[in-house]
Amino acid sequence: MKKPHSHVRSRIQAFTLVELMVVIAIIALLTGIIMTNLSQSRGKARDAKRISDIGQLQLTMALFFDRCKQYPATLALSANNGCPSGITLQSYISSIPNPPAGTTYDYAVDTTTHTNYVLHTKLENTNEVLKDGIKDASKPAFVTFSCYIDATNNQLEYCLGPN
Numbered sequence: 001m002k003k004p005h006s007h008v009r010s011r012i013q014a015f016t017l018v019e020l021m022v023v024i025a026i027i028a029l030l031t032g033i034i035m036t037n038l039s040q041s042r043g044k045a046r047d048a049k050r051i052s053d054i055g056q057l058q059l060t061m062a063l064f065f066d067r068c069k070q071y072p073a074t075l076a077l078s079a080n081n082g083c084p085s086g087i088t089l090q091s092y093i094s095s096i097p098n099p100p101a102g103t104t105y106d107y108a109v110d111t112t113t114h115t116n117y118v119l120h121t122k123l124e125n126t127n128e129v130l131k132d133g134i135k136d137a138s139k140p141a142f143v144t145f146s147c148y149i150d151a152t153n154n155q156l157e158y159c160l161g162p163n
Helices: 016-066 128-132
Strands: 105-111 115-123 156-162
Touching: 016 115, 016 156, 128 156
Parallel strands: none
Antiparallel strands: 105 115, 115 156
16 A cells, blocks of 8 residues: 655755855955965065075175185185185085075175175065164175165065174
């Protein structure tokens, strides 16, 4: 014997269109917040690399000066730079660091005495380490690039010289 069909339909549990739209909007909002914070973190990481690289170059210059009593004329690894035979920058650093995209590492040396230099890069964010850099007012006359720090106008030029 057949059971009679019940005209009562069982209710299927599902999300409504409004509920789905609310969930999508919340996910989009959270994604926007996370991406903003992530891009700031990436900029700070690139700045940390730049500061570290400039510090490594500063150490290399100090080691070179200790041995040769002058700073190199260029950042070329294999150049003699007036040092005794066999002593080059490569004796103290295996390779010149590559800066993150969009920046360079600039180097200027006093070409008359080779006893002073300035290393330069541009940062993306303000940082406490900027306070330790050379300022435009105190940079040597042979330096042609800016060592200006102005966080309000996003001009964060970072310069280092001999300790």
